[in-house]
Amino acid sequence: MELPEAKQKFIEAWGKLGSEWGINRTMAQVHALLLVTPETLTTEEIMEALSISRGNANMTLRDLMSWGLVEKQHKAGERKEYFYADKNTWNIARQVAKERRKRELDPVLKILDELTKVEGDKKDPAYQTFNKSVTDINKLAKNVDKTLETMLKAEESWFWGSIFKIFK
Amino acid sequence: MELPEAKQKFIEAWGKLGSEWGINRTMAQVHALLLVTPETLTTEEIMEALSISRGNANMTLRDLMSWGLVEKQHKAGERKEYFYADKNTWNIARQVAKERRKRELDPVLKILDELTKVEGDKKDPAYQTFNKSVTDINKLAKNVDKTLETMLKAEESWFWGSIFKIFK
DNA sequence: TTAAACTTTCAATATATTTTGAAAGTTCAA
DNA sequence: TTGAACTTTCAAAATATATTGAAAGTTTAA
Known part of the structure; x- marks a missing residue:
């Protein structure tokens, strides 16, 4: 199995497990995506990677932050917000x-x-x-x-x- | 608080907790009802107590049996099925x-x-x-x-x- | 100020899950 | 057999949950 396929499988599995345990599937998937991504990601990139809307991405990221699983990062001289997940x-x-x-x-x-x-x-x-x-x-x-x-x-x-x- | 109200609260709380953890609310409620009932109950009685339909009661009871939480009892000379929950x-x-x-x-x-x-x-x-x-x-x-x-x-x-x- | 670049909101829509209830199925005593 | 007493099924309806996307809001550099 190649890396991109493996990532996809991981994101799906995590989403499924989440939904079985009362956690919104998209939220689990966004978290999974951030877990396997070394860099920070923008809202735009997350929307793209998971084919979800801007509103959905925004709300999901806020949720993940309220759970303490994801944090925002601001980069000097940039307006965009970058998100990353604690990988521990x-x-x-x-x-x-x-x-x-x-x-x-x-x-x-x-x-x-x-x-x-x-x-x-x-x-x-x-x-x-x-x-x-x-x-x-x-x-x-x-x-x-x-x-x-x-x-x-x-x-x-x-x-x-x-x-x-x-x-x- | 009186017993009937307390039972009701218990059934509601159990239903809510269940649904937060990916277990169908009705299923958790039927289980809760059986947990606080000393006798066995018929499908009819469960339908009545929780205001649910026959089909729902039937499916939920099957589910609970497949989870090993509820069992059927047959009483001699009777056609009806009686259900009870392990209370341990x-x-x-x-x-x-x-x-x-x-x-x-x-x-x-x-x-x-x-x-x-x-x-x-x-x-x-x-x-x-x-x-x-x-x-x-x-x-x-x-x-x-x-x-x-x-x-x-x-x-x-x-x-x-x-x-x-x-x-x- | 202004306006570009971005984020947030939320009513409308879509999707998923649960529930209903009538019809079909089963069992059994007579 | 028959039919009364019961259980099961499942398509349709209801409800709950998640998602969209366009409009409104915010921030910042010029």
Whole structure:
């Protein structure tokens, strides 16, 4: 396989995985494109490379910046904006974990905490079942939350080293 | 908050979280409903409780069964099918991890492995960047894969115990 | 100022996903 | 067999999500 075809495959695969995990396909593709590109790219070049409109490119790049995955660069004496992606995979993973925790896990944890406190007739199977499920899911979610917390602070090699030492 | 309202909130929250993570909202809601219901439910009852159509209920229940989260029960002398959900949270987490690994992670790993093998000019920055990104992501994905593997085999208390012992 | 070079916005459009519901299919007791 | 009681299917409709592109906005050099 030649490089251009390989790049294309990577961009497609990344886009598909993203869309399966609730991330807009175009956003994942733009990110993938920047990941395999050594230089910075302009909006124009991204539009061209992925055949997307100016509006789409602009919004997607803003999104990627809000996720902390892409940054703008200004070049002296130029009006154009240049974009590049952090290529450190561990940073990417942490950044995604951080944002999804904040945007999706935290709000659910808040609701689960409330629901855990709902009172009811302890003899009522409906109440028992509700309470058990909510409490158990809450515990699991909190464990995930704590693990993410640790991951956010950790160095990659230490993190996996620790995991595999235990799971040997 | 009273139980019926609390159930409703739980179903909504679960549906929202599901849809943010690429799982059909209705599917997550039906699952949530079954999780907080002590008895088995019929298609009819699920349609009623969530105001969804027969076709939707039928397809969603099949989906949930294919994910291994819900099972059918036949009652002696009855034609109707009764559905119930496994309420063990750790089983649920494992089952979801198992299916998503098979459906989404494995195919991507296969592509990444191929892309890792793409040859090119080692002096070419385009090749260098492509190769580094793909190789690094491949390593990360493999570590995730191994961790999931371990999780699938593990007991809940052992799993979290091990994680937190290390992450103290 | 002006106007060229660029970025941003957003209503309209296109696309993808989900849901409906009626018809077809199945099962089984009589 | 028949037909009542149920389940499944799937084309059409509804809804949700993503994309376009032209117009408006911004910035800067002259």
